[in-house]
Amino acid sequence: MKVDGGEVVKFLQDTLDALFNIMMENSDSDTFDTLVFDALVFIIGLIADRKFQHFNPVLETYIRKHFSATLAYTKLTKVLKNYVDHAEKLTDQLLKAMKALEYIFKFIVRSRVLFNQLYENKGESDFMESVRNLFTSFSIMMNSDAESTSMVKGAALKYVPTIVNDVKLVFDPKELSKLFSEFILKVPPGRLVKQKLYCMIDIVHSDLFTQHDCREILLPLMTDQLKFHLEQHEELEACCQLLSNILEVLYRSDVGPTQWHIQIIMEKLLRTVNRTVISLGRDSPLIGSFVASMTATLRQMDDYHYSHLINTFGKMRTDVVDFLMETFIMFKDLIGKNVYPTDWVIMNMMQNKVFLRAINQYAAVLNKKFLDQTNFELQLWNNYFHLAVAFLTQESLQLENFSSDKRAKIFQKYQDMRRQIGFEIRDMWYNLGPHKIKFIPEMVGPILEMTLVPEIELRKATIPIFFDMMQCEFHFTRSFQRFENEIITKLDHEVEGGRGDEQYKILFQKILLEHCRKHKYLAKSGENFVSLVVRLLERLLDYRTIMHDESKENRMSCTVNVLNFYKEIEREEMYIRYLYKLCDLHKECDNYTEAAYTLLLHAKLLKWSEEACAAHLTQRDGYQASTQGQLKDQLYQEIINYFDKGKMWEEAIILGKELAEQYENEMFDFEQLSALLRKQAQFYENIVKVIRPKPDYFAVGYYGLGFPSFLRNKMFIYRGKEYERREDFEARLLTQFPNAEKMKTTTAPSDELRLSSGQYIQCFTVKPILELPPKFQNKPVCEQIVSFYTINEVIKFQYSRPIRKGEKDPDNEFANMWIERTTYVTAYKLPGILRWFEVISVSAEEISPLENAMETMQLTNEKINNMVQRHLNDPNLPINPLSMLLNGIVDPAVMGGFANYEKAFFTEKYIQEHPEDQEKIDKLKDLIAWQIPYLAEGVRIHGEKVTEALRPFHERLEACFKQLKEKVEKQYGVKSLPPMSDERRGTRPRSMVRSFTMPSSQRPLSVASVTSLSSDNSPSRPGSDGFALEPLLPKKQHFKSQDKLDRDEPEKDRKEKKKEKRNSKHQEIFDKELKATDIPMQPTEAVILSETISPLRPQRPKSQVINVLGDKRLSVSPGPAVPQTTSTLPPPITPRVKLTFSMLSSSNLELNGTGYGETPPPLPIKSSMGDYGNLMENPELASPTTPPPPPLHQRHLPPPLPSKTPPPPPPKATRKQTSIDSGIVQ
Known part of the structure; x- marks a missing residue:
C-alpha cells in the first residue's frame, strides 16, 4: 500500500485485474486472499477520497463491464466474515472494510451473478448460507459489549444499509429483511440510538421497503423502535425523520397495499406522536415536523382505521375517553397556536382539512358511545364543542380576509370548512337532548363566537341554538336568566374584539323574534330579551367603530352610552369596566373634574365596611385593598386629588368631610385625619382667594x-x-366632522333636514341658570363662594332672541320688540362624567318689552350697587371702572338715559291700550326712582377717590347727576337707602385675592347698555336665566331675529364699519366733554376713559361677559316682594357706610359671564389673529385695571318684582347698532 494513489487510479482497471487474477490463480488456496482483500479495500478507499472522487464512475463501469472473477464472491465473503468475527482484534482493518462495504458487496454480487450465468445457480445454497453467516457475524458483533468495537459498530450501522439494493438481486428480499431486523435488534439498548435510527431511515429509502412483503417484516420493527424512543424522548429529530419517511413511502401509489401498514402505525404510534406533540413547546424546532407526521398519519387513515382505532381500546371505556380528551386538547392547541406561518396557506389548509375529518370521525364516536344517560361524559362533550368552535373561528379559515383570487382558489379546493363544522356543531347540540342544560351557560360564549362569524348561511343555521338554550333553561328553571347574563357578558368581549356587524344584529333580531313569538311562554320575555341584546349591540358597535377614532369626545360618548346601559340592566362588573375606560380617556385629555366624577360612580358602589371586595370591584392593579372600606378610602383619595386639579374644591371638601368622619370615628387614623384637614383648609382658602x-x-x-x-x-x-x-x-367640532355643514340659524331644523343623508351642525352659546343650594339662601355669602354655582351643578340653560310683534314704530321700535327665551334641560348636571350631556327637554316663553325693561332696570341697579359695594370693601380699587359706569348712566349725551322707556311705556296711549300693565309700569317707575340713591352713593365715592386730573370730569358727572336726580325725583318720587353698620363688613382686602387671570376694565355703561348683561331678571320665574341681551337699538338690522345671525362676509364688514363709525362719534362726544373742562389727559387715563373699540390686549369672548346667573340674583329688597309704599322704603345711605345686601332665593350675584366685577382670567398665548377676532365687537373690556371681586355682604335694596321685568330702553337715534356674536342678540 506504499504506491502513490495517483498511480493506482491512473491504472485502475489494470490494477484491479491484476488483483483478481492473483485471487483466481490461487483459488484453491487462501494465501493471498487477505492481501488481495486489503488491497481492494485500499483502492476503494482511494476512490472514496475527495481527491479521486471523479474516478468513481470508472470503478462502477469496471464492476459492471470488465469485472469477470466468478469465484471472487466466496473469497471476499470469507475474508470479510473473518474480519467481522475478529472485530476486537482487527478493528482498524474492519473499520476500513466497513467504509468500503458498498463496493465490496458490488464485487461480491457481480461475481455471483457472473457465476450464475456460467453455472446456472450452482452453489446457490452455499452462497445464501455464506450471506446468512456474514449477517450473523454482524449481529454477534453488534451484540458484543467490547468498547473497542464501538466505532466499528457505528460504521456497520451506517454502511450495512448501502448493500441492500445490490444484495437483494441475488438474495431473497424477505429473508434479507429478517436479517436486517435481527441486525437492528442486536444493537444494545441505550447505545448507538441515533446511528440505529438513521440505519432504519436508509433501509426505508432502499428498494427493500417499497416491497409489500418486506414492509410487513420491517415496519413492525421500526414502529416498535420508534414507540420506544419517542416515549423515552430519545433522538426525537431522527425519530420524526424516520416516521416521516415511512409515511411518505406509504403514501405512494406504487408500493402495493398499505392499509394494514397504516393500521400498524396508527395502533402503535398515533397516540405516542400525539403525546409528543403535546409535550413539545411551541418554540421547539421539531414541533412542525411532528405535527406534519401526525397530520400525514391522520390523512392516510380511512373510516376503517378510525373505527378500528376506537376498537383497539376494547371495553376499557376510560382509555377511549382519555384518548379523545388528549386529541381534542391537542387539536385545539394546534388550532389556537398554529405551528406554521400564516403564509403557508396550503400546509395550513391541508392540516385543517385533515383535522376537520378527524373531528367529525370522533364526533361520531361521541354520539355512539357517550350520549346515553349512563355513559354521558360531560367534559368530553364540552371539549368537543370548544374544539369545534375554535376550529371554525380560526384566522386561516376566515375567507373574507383574503383577496378575491385567493379566496376563490381556497374555496374551489377545500370549500368553506366553517360551514361544514358549523352544521356539525348544530347537529351535535340538538343530539344532546336532556343533557343540554348541563352546558348552559358555559357554552353560550362559544356558540356566540361561532354565530358571529360573517357567513350568512352559518349564522342562519346556528343562531336558533340560542333560542333552544333559552327554551331549555326555561324548562328547568322557569326563566333564562343565566343564559341572558352570559350572552351579555360575552357579547361585550366579542364585539370589542372585532366580531359582529349590523347584519348580525338584524339577523339575530329577526330569527330569535320569530322563534320567541311562536312559543307559548317565551313570547313576551323572549321579545324583551331580544330587544335588550339589540340595544346592547347598537351601543357596542358604535363603541367599536369609534374606539380608535381621533376624537376622544366621540369615544367618551360611546363609552358612557355603554356604561349607562350596563347600569340600567344592573351589570355591575361591566359597568365598572367601562367606568375605568372613561376615566382613562378623561385623564388623557386632562379632564380631571370629569375623571373625578367618573371614579366617584365606582366609589358609590362601595360601603364603609369590612366586607370583602369582590373581584370585579378591584379591576385596577393600583388598588391594594382587601375590603370595600379600604378600596373606598383609596378611591376617595384619588378623587379628591382629581377635584383639586380641576379646581372643584367644593366637591373635594364634601368627600373630605365624609372621609374625615371615617378617620375620626371609625378608623381612628388621626395622622391621616390631620393631613386631610390640612388639605381641606387649603381648599377653603382656595375658594375665597383663587379666581377660577x-x-x-x-x-x-x-x-x-x-x-x-x-x-x-x-x-x-x-x-x-x-x-x-x-x-x-365650532372649529373643533368641524374638525371632528369635516364633511358637516354649519347651520346659519338657531331655529329648530325641519324634518326634511333631519332625514337627509348629510351632516348639519348647529352651535350657539347658552347661559347656565343658577340653582343656589338652599343653605346659602337668605344669608350673607361671599361672592367667591356663590360664583362657583353659577357655572357648576347646572342642569338648565337659556338662550334668548328678539322677535317683533305688531307694526313697526319708526319713532320707538323698542315698544313692540319681544324676547323669545328658550330653556334647555340636560339629562344630568354639568359638569359630570362628561363635558356635555344630551338635552332632554326644551321649553320656550316670550318676554314682553315692558317686562324686559323691568329686568334691565333691576339689573342696572344691581350693577351700580355691586360696584359701590366693591369700593366700600376695598378702598384701593382703581376708580376708572366706576367712572365709566357712572358716566354711562348719568350723562344723557352717552346713551340717552331711560327716555326710551318713557316714550314706549309711560305715554297715555300705551296706558290706555294696555291697562293690565299698569302695575308693571308702576314698578318700572319705582325701579327708575331707586336708581338715584345708588347713583348718589357711587358719585360720592367717586368724588372721594377722584384724582385732580379727573376733577373736571367728576364735576361734570355731578352736574349731570344733579339734573337726572331732579328729574327722577320730580317724576317718580324720592327713594333712600337705610344706614347700615359695619359689623358684617369683610376685613380681608380684596387685593389679597390670588388670580390666575389678567384684569380688564369695563366700558362706560348707560342705562340701556346695562341691559346687555342679562335677558331676564324676573323673580317671578325662578331660575329663569337666559341669554343676555344687548340694547335693542332702533336700527334696521336690530329687528332681524337670531335665526338670521350668520351672514356672509360683506354684511359683516358693513357692520364693522358702522360700529367703528358709531364708536368714533361716541369718542368725539366723550372727548369734547373732557376738553370743555380742560382736563389734562395723560396717556393711561385717556385709554381708561376712551371707549375705543380696539382692545389694549386680547379680550375675553363676549360670551364670558354676559350674565350667567339668571334670576338667582342679589335681590333689590331685604325681604319678599311687596307693593311699593313709602313705609317700606329703606332709609337713606349715610356717607361712608358700606352697602350690604342679603342673598334671597331669587338673588343674582353677578351680572356678566365672568362674575360681576371679577378680574377675568388671563387668555392663553395668542397663536393667530383668529384667536381674538371676535373680541373687536366687545368694547366692555378695555382696561387692565379691573380688580378681583369683593366678598358679598348684606344689603337692603328695593323689593324684587313679582312679575316679568320690562325690556331695556331704546337708545338715542344717533346710537343705532345691532351687534351679534356667539348667538347673543345685542
Missing part, C-alpha cells in the same frame, strides 16, 4: 342621518374649555 376661569356653555345640534347613531338628530349642551370661545369651539 369660567367656561362658556354651548348648545350643539347634530342633524342628518350622516352622523353616528349616538349623535344623530340630537342636541347637547357642551361645557367649553377654559378660555375657549365659540369660534374656537
